[in-house]
Amino acid sequence: MDSILVKGGQTLSGQIPISGAKNACxxxxxxxxxxxxxxxLTNAPRLSxxxxxxxxxxxxxCEVASLQHRRVLAISAGADLNHIADYxxxxxxxxxxxxxGPLLAREGRAVVSLPGGCAIGARPMDLHLMGLEALGAKLELKDGYVHGTANGxxxxxxxxxxIVSVGATENVLMAATLAKGTTVINNAAREPEIVDLARCLRAMGAQIEGEGTSTITVQGVESLHGATYQVVSDRIxxxxxxLAPAIAGGSVELLGGRRELVASFADKLEQTGVTVEDTDAGLRVTRNGERLRAVDVRTEPFPGFPTDLQAQMMALxxxxxxxxxxxxxxxxNRFMHAPELLRMGxxxxxxxxxxxxxxxxxxxGAxxxxxxxxxxxxxxxAGLAAEGETTVARVYHLDRGYERLEEKLGGCGARIERIKG
Known part of the structure; x- marks a missing residue:
């Protein structure tokens, strides 16, 4: 099993290109x-x-073709679809x-296993089911699968x-595009990934209003068509x-970064004493060597502080x-990194x-x-700032969400390498 070796104490300087958003794609x-x-889909990230x-x-x-070094995904869902998503x-x-949602909307039936993912707490599907039932779907949980039908x-x-749910908003939004009549989604998630999805669906012929607000209105259409769409930059x-130059020191320009994607996070980062500036190509983050200041952080749905940046902020x-x-x-259960940081002092x-x-x-380092x-x-x-060497084991998790991390950090002067296991 691979691990990452980091030799700390090196300030960073250079540029890091930001990939397409995993969660949006x-x-x-x-x-x-x-x-x-x-x-x-263009600007697709190359991730597991x-x-x-x-x-x-x-x-x-579906037929899925990866083009241009997997930066472009061409997906074709022909007439003969299977409706069972296996465990x-x-x-x-x-x-x-x-x-x-898409299977129920187009096929009128779906059998989908309950999902997995990271071990950071329960991921109940009750809001997904509630939303789809409001659109007339008949749903039943049986043997670890959701069995759904939408006759007619x-x-x-x-x-x-x-409560706000990104995944449930996405599932209902997609399903509503082919539903007969008008769907109103109240207390909808406002994340940039929701906005990106709505824009893509609109490019496919959907009639959607209100994305980015707490109320989204969808007028169902008879059918959607194909489209070419660029995935938004990954805000996480x-x-x-x-945070890399913030914790290690130095100055790094994030190519393709936009402050509006991470506004609440950028505000907190500046409160610690780090400088965040807009550039023609993205954002520049600089730490001049002075000690950071403590701040309080509360994770919230967008536009609040993202839960997906909480662990990284804790390291800082x-x-x-x-x-x-x-x-x-x-x-x-999203503080499981804390005991490992304790090992580093x-x-x-x-x-x-x-x-x-x-x-x-x-x-x-530890x-x-x-x-x-x-x-x-x-x-x-944390390893970037630590004295000595830090070895991070079980980095298969990392490969789910970060593309070429060693190369991107290494290009700015970090001493980091992957150790094949």
Whole structure:
């Protein structure tokens, strides 16, 4: 099993290109199920999760072609689709449940395994099911699968989500494009990935209004057509690499980065004493060598502070002067990186959904183990600033969400390498 070796103490300088968004691409790919014409996605990231989704779509009868070094995905869901999404593929990634809405909308039936993914807490599908039932789907949980039918097709309706759910919003939004009549989604997620999905669906002929707000209105159409669409930049990768010069020192330009994608995160980063500037090509992050300042962080749905940047921010705050509080409100069990940071000399006290981080003068390299995708990169960030060597084990998690990380950081002066296991 591969590991990552980081030799700390090197300031960073240079440029890092930001890849297409993993979470956006994983949502756009199932949208191809809504039409028999090809959907072509450009700026696709080259990640294991993308390959998993491609395998799932192929198992459903789609043809998936990777072009231009896998930067372009051409997906064609022909007339003969399979409606069963098998456990052996779905269990590898929670985003696999996003085939449920499109299959019900186009085929009128679907059997989809309950999903898997990182071990950061329960990922219930109750909101997905509630939303699809509001559109007339009949759904039943049996033997670890969701069995759904929509005899006569889905019908427009009003969906009132009790809490914000990105995945449920995406599933219902896709299903509603082919439902008869008008669908109103209240308390909808506002993330950039939702906006990206709506724009792609609109390019395919859907009639959608209100994406990016808490109310989305969809007028169902008879059919959708193919399209070519560019995947938005990955805001979580952007935020992660913004933290690299912040924790290690130096100045790095993030090519393709836009502040509006990470505004709340950028605000918090600036409060620690780091400089964030717009450039013609993206964003530049600079730390001038002064000690960081402690800040409090509370994860929230977009436009709040992203849960997917909480672990990385914790790594930064281990070196900040004073005591920081990080409150995790999205997922339980998302402080599993804390014990590994303790091995590096951090002072962290976790109680329920809150972690108190007392900043230390320095971290020390140590062997640590990744527990999930974002935890893995938080340990690598900590290793950039630590004295000595840090070895991060179980980095297969990392490969689900970060493309060419060693190359991107290494190009800015980081001493980092992959050790083949």
């Amino acid at each position: 994983l949502t756009l790919m199932p949208a191809a199920l809504l039409t028999s014409e090809p959907l072509t 999760d993308i390959r998993t989704m491609a395998s799932l779509l192929e198992s459903l009868g 052996e593929i779905v269990r590898r990634m929670r985003a696999s449940n996003l085939v449920l 097709g889905l019908k427009g309706g009003t969906v009132d989500f009790p 990768e952007l935020g992660t690499y913004m 705050l281990t070196l900040a002067e004073g005591t920081s509080a990080l409150e995790e409100t999205i997922f339980e 951090a002072k962290i006290d976790v109680h329920g959904g809150t972690a108190k981080v007392e900043g230390v003068e320095r971290l020390t 062997p640590v183990m990744a527990t999930d995708l974002r935890a893995s990169v938080s340990l690598i960030l």
